[in-house]
Amino acid sequence: MRIGVIGTGKVGATLGDALGRAGHEVKLGSRHPGDSVGGPPLVDVAAALAAADVVLLAVPPGALGELLAEHAKSLAGKLIIDATNQFGGASANASVQVAAAVPTARYARVFNTLGWENFAEPIFDGEPADLFFSCRAADRPVLEELISAVGLRPAYLGEDKQDVVDGALLLWFSLVQANGGNRRIAFRVLQK
């Protein structure tokens, strides 16, 4: 898949690197193209979006408004993966913002419920952790492929369930706080 990762910090660089190693064609969109962080090439944001079928947003939530407005045209019709977390607002996710700026985008909520350290090392006691996600049913196979490529096990919650996904985000933070700040905490769903 051709993936444009916007944001080259802890989340963007970690996921971009993992997806690239899994064989996907990844470009990291940065305000500092050319700086090397290792892994996939660092290009400007417009170039990363132009080359992508799937876009992963891994920027601070405050940067989204301008980013979406400036690049709405090249985001049209694409699968947009929202990994951003806004705290203290009406909602942690950017689904409303994305729909308003890019009405034709296919929105997916994933890669936001665990700390980035668990994206870098997704195996616990020999087994992958589960990652909750929501997206249109038609996009589920794509998301399952990308989550698996990072080494996590996909746990689908259904369409338009971004607020349910975000419940797991709050759960994760509470667990971290209750365990002395240990961020190497993740989830596993038991199923028969």
Ligand SMILES: NC(=O)c1ccc[n+]([C@@H]2O[C@H](COP(=O)([O-])OP(=O)(O)OC[C@H]3O[C@@H](n4cnc5c(N)ncnc54)[C@H](OP(=O)(O)O)[C@@H]3O)[C@@H](O)[C@H]2O)c1
């Ligand atoms: N940290 C976690 O464990 C974690 C886990 C899940 C989700 N999240 C969410 O994921 C997002 C990224 O978190 P992070 O921890 O990776 O943050 P981070 O390490 O601070 O990285 C943020 C990245 O966004 C880039 N950026 C900022 N404004 C931009 C713009 N207008 N255009 C393009 N790039 C821009 C920054 O680039 P510059 O270098 O140019 O500033 C930087 O590469 C946040 O929304 C966060 O809530 C974080």
